[in-house]
Amino acid sequence: MSDRSLFATEQARGRAAYRLYACTILAGIYLILYYRATHLPATWREGRGEWIGLSLAELWHAFYWVITQSVRWNPVHRRTFKDKLSQRYEGRLPNVDIFVCTADPYAEPPNLVISTVLSLMAYNYPPEKLSVYLSDDGGSILTFYAMWEASQFAKHWIPFCKRNKLEPRAPAIYFSTSDCPNDKSHHEEWLGMKILYEEMTNRIDAIVMSGKVPEELKANHKGFSQWKPEMTSKKHPPIVQILIDGKDPNALDNAGNALPTLVYMAREKNPEYHHNFKAGAMNSLIRVSSIISNSPIILNVDCDMYSNNADSIRDALCFFLDEVKGRDIAFVQYPQNYNNMTKNDTYGNTLTVINEVEMCGLDSWGGPLYIGTGCFHRRETLCGMKYTKEYKENWNRGSERNPHDDIRKLEEKAESLATCTYELNTQWGNDVGLKYGIAVEDVITGLMIQCRGWKSAYYNPPQKGFLGVGPTTLAQTILQHKRWSEGNFQIFLSKYCTFIYGHGKIKLGLQMGYCIYNLWALNSIPTLYYVIAPSLSLLRGISLFPKMTSPWFIPFSYVMVAKQTYSLIEALLTREITV
Ligand SMILES: O=c1ccn([C@@H]2O[C@H](COP(=O)(O)OP(=O)(O)O[C@H]3O[C@H](CO)[C@@H](O)[C@H](O)[C@H]3O)[C@@H](O)[C@H]2O)c(=O)[nH]1
């Protein structure tokens, strides 16, 4: 590691012990398969069919076990050096665009959305270099109203956060988890801010409940006039409203500092055109932002995922701006952590094995998957650029526009980029922007970026970068897993199957890593067979396993016990199980 490095990559400890263990399991698996092949029952009546079935299930599990080794073989951890970043780049940090997606003011309450937006506006980063965009697929005036309120509240909230170095900077979370400071000078300021916040959220809640923005409030901003009575969430023209223009010299917070740009976008919706869900929203955001701020870095978060660490932009930039190792990094992915998990996490939704083990393992093969939220991208790579050694990022890029330009004209131009027809006969949704047609648009998009020669990095700091709302009930869990497993299986069945599409483009270890998720769904079939067939056969007096007294019993019991013990240790170490 040279002194100039902005980040370090460290190999996880205990790799030798793990590899030794893995070799013993491999030997056990080999013996099991050997036993199956050499002890085939002579006739169908003696259970030959079930035996073959079980052998195939074991073969499958052996294969699946092998691919899961890819992400356990060599996990790595990353560390960043933000002080060096500041020393070298403070005056010339790049512009950053932040994209937040929301879809429905009732499922994703506007108060939650603006709490996220405010946490992102308050990043410990020069505000004049920051632009926050909200895509509202619900096209709701209620969400727009909440955003207008947020644009006013931000003037108080941002300086308050920075002055007091608050964490987290999502007001809804901050006020529900922290107490009023004791010393008198802070006490009043804190209480004042809390009252201001509560008054705002009460107004928003009341208006969301009533479903209508009162006429007198509409006079506060020209944007409200964009909504017409005939508009619905499924049919409406594109709306782009710049709520705060960072280039406007008069856009200042109450401490006299510049404010980040804040933009509301509802792309056009029309039932005649497919909207392609979040991927469609993201692609509209890429285009709309390109004429407003056009920053080289784009952070993408879901609206329920607030920033929990005010330094995340700086951490991510340590990867991109590292002169030697950062050149080929296309995206920096943070784990998807939740703040609403129950203590026992009955359904394992904390995803800690994925977050603490598997993503670190993927990172050693060229990088983690793009998981749709908490991810920093280069704008160029999201727009389809291939990696070449000569490629040099223009970190100074930004929109050329003049602070005195007519804002409404700019908004109209942006609206023309967010229409239903804009993408017809273009590469958007294919080679440009996020990929359409796959339920996990993020995973496939990340894969395509990596296949264009780029790498990614996984950053999992102790102070979590982002916290969101995860599933907690069985019904929500099943829905989430269905979507993820179906979407990933869809990738496997498509021409983007990593072993074919990724062949020669990404490392074999990474191809295998992707397949852990791509084959998640398929894994259920041999598993079901394995738990059902042996018991049913026993009813017919056929045993599909060796007797306990036979030496062949040893590999079976070893593999079972050792694998289970290891999984337990992994879960315990990563706190997936609380005892
Ligand atoms: O038509 C749509 C549908 C969804 N969204 C937004 O997309 C995000 C994710 O959608 P959600 O329904 O919450 O999906 P989840 O299953 O919770 O999302 C996880 O899985 C998705 C697919 O892998 C990723 O895109 C997400 O980032 C990841 O959090 C949310 O902010 C939505 O508001 C839209 O903007 N437009």
Ligand SMILES: [Mn+2]
């Ligand atoms: Mn979600």
